[in-house]
Amino acid sequence: MAVTSAPEKSATPIIVPGQLALRTIHGRNGKFNVGKLECQLGKFTIKDAELEQYPEGKYQGEFVLRYIFLKGYPISDGSMRFEMRANLDGMTLFGIDKLSKAEAHSFAPQEVDPLDEEQGPPPAATPVKASKASRSAKSAPVQASADPLIDTTPFGVDAPPPATAAAPGSTEDGDAALFGLLWPLGESVKLDSTIDRRALRAQIARLDELGYALDFKTQEWSRRAELQPA
Numbered sequence: 001m002a003v004t005s006a007p008e009k010s011a012t013p014i015i016v017p018g019q020l021a022l023r024t025i026h027g028r029n030g031k032f033n034v035g036k037l038e039c040q041l042g043k044f045t046i047k048d049a050e051l052e053q054y055p056e057g058k059y060q061g062e063f064v065l066r067y068i069f070l071k072g073y074p075i076s077d078g079s080m081r082f083e084m085r086a087n088l089d090g091m092t093l094f095g096i097d098k099l100s101k102a103e104a105h106s107f108a109p110q111e112v113d114p115l116d117e118e119q120g121p122p123p124a125a126t127p128v129k130a131s132k133a134s135r136s137a138k139s140a141p142v143q144a145s146a147d148p149l150i151d152t153t154p155f156g157v158d159a160p161p162p163a164t165a166a167a168p169g170s171t172e173d174g175d176a177a178l179f180g181l182l183w184p185l186g187e188s189v190k191l192d193s194t195i196d197r198r199a200l201r202a203q204i205a206r207l208d209e210l211g212y213a214l215d216f217k218t219q220e221w222s223r224r225a226e227l228q229p230a
């Protein structure tokens with residue numbers, strides 16, 4: 001069970017300059033992002049839905065802090081991990097650099113997907129008694145990690161996207177249902193990060209398939225052919 005202290009919110013937003021390191025983790029629900037913000041107030045882990053859109057990297061910018069709180073949650077070895085969290089009310093990003101190997105490895109290998117945190121832990125699986133045939137069969141090859149929360153993808157290597165079932169109906173009908181009021185898409189698209197996180201991830205993946213790319217400074221998606229060289 002996760003443990004969360006009461007969030008602290010100031011009467012006025014706190015705007016601080018800082019550096020946000022963003023790491024893309026490959027979990028059982030697909031890719032998700034975890035941020036670590038370093039600023040004059042300290043170091044904070046950030047898992048806001050807004051970060052789902054951004055590519056992995058190290059960003060310089062100004063950040064509007066909404067909440068600061070202590071978060072605790074269990075990990076696979078049965079112990080508890082505690083970390084200082086922050087929620088953002090907004091941010092202005094100025095530039096991006098690649099994460100070094102040391103910075104990438106500073107993230108915990110068992111980072112919990114915020115989607116799982118929002119939905120709560122899945123129900124425990126009921127063990128099934130093995131049949132005689134299964135007892136005599138050879139054991140399956142051991143995977144790199146049996147824990148779906150552990151990202152075993154080497155740094156700098158993209159994992160294959162999770163398989164998705166084909167939806168009935170035309171692709172256009174599916175896109176219209178996925179994007180809702182944003183459909184039909186224009187030359188630029190600004191996503192609403194307050195919607196369901198799973199739907200937001202599906203929108204991000206579909207925009208990439210349709211040839212859009214995110215401009216992190218304007219926080220809008222534009223067709224790649226329309227993007228100006230830096």
